[in-house]
Amino acid sequence: MIILAIKNLDYYYKEEYVLRNFNFSVKRGEIYGLVGKARSGKTTIINLVLGLLGAPSDTIFISGVDYANRRKDIAYVTGNVVDIPYYQNFLTVWENFKFLDVKFRFGEERIIEVLKTIGLASVRNKKVRILRSEQQKRLSIGLALFHNPEFLVFDDLFRDLKNQPKTQLYKLLIKIQKSGKTILLTNRNLKDIENICSTVGLLDSGNVLIEGTPKRVKDYIKNETGLRFDLEKAPHVNVIRIRGNYACS
Structure with missing residues (x-):
């Protein structure tokens, strides 16, 4: 079942197309990695999906619902x-x-539950400004998770993190996915997210060039072009859809 579907979307800025006849989908329960360099269109797509930018009706559906007018x-x-x-x-x-709960009114039991999930129960009384960068990322994830949405969108989550903190976040995201959530990640390189994604889409200039498992995407680029997987050097090719029902490792 599809949780996010983008269908034939055209979006332009300053009379130039950023996305043209763009089609994209994320399956319920997967971790999908959308990989692209700066100006590839990642931020525009995320902002359209989250309603921060207005999309035309009948182009973006979340769990089958078009939210263009709300x-x-x-x-x-x-x-x-x-x-x-x-x-x-x-x-x-x-x-x-507590500040967030003014809006949702779930109570302290929900706060405690989320703190345990994200591994911050032991620092609950510390000021956020003194937390490590990885702990601040965990807090952001927890706040996004607080109202128990099915679909989570994380933009450039692993930026400025070293290997060990990244590994800790990998474990947290897989834990969240296994609880029944769907996650869309964006990142500038495949290396940061290849170990946790079911599916990866390589985005360039508003087009998904190739989509599949991380291994298949890398193998395709290596075998078909002879180039190392480097977004700055990635060729423009027609989208190759090689999706399957793959579980995260």
Whole structure:
């Protein structure tokens, strides 16, 4: 079953097309990695999906629903971590959740549950500004997860993290996926996300050049072009859809 479907979407900015007849989908329950360099169209796609930019009717569907005319409702059916941190640095971890709960009114039991899930129960009373970068990322994930959405969107989540913190976040994302969530990740390189994604799409200039498992995408580029997998050197090829029902490792 498809949780996100984008169909024949045209989007232009300053009279230039950013996306033209764009089609894209994410299966329910998978971790999908959308990989692309700067100006590839990743941010535009994420902003359209989350309703931060307006999309035409009948082009973007979340769980089969078109939210084009009620974009504010998207915040209730999705969770996200985008470029601007969602948390407040001057508050404690606990206070951040209490602040968010003014909107959702789930209570302290839900806060405790999420803190355990993201592994921050032991630092609940610490100011966010003194947390490690990886802990701040965990907090952002927890805040996105708080209202229990089915679909989570994480933009450039692994930026500025070293290998060990990345590994800890990998484990957390797989844990979240196994709880029944669907995750769309964007990243500038495949290496950061290849070990946790079911499917990867290589995006360039508003087009998905190739889509499949991380291994198949890398193998295709290596075998068909003789180039190393480098987005700065990736060739323009017709999209090759080699999707299957693959589980995360």
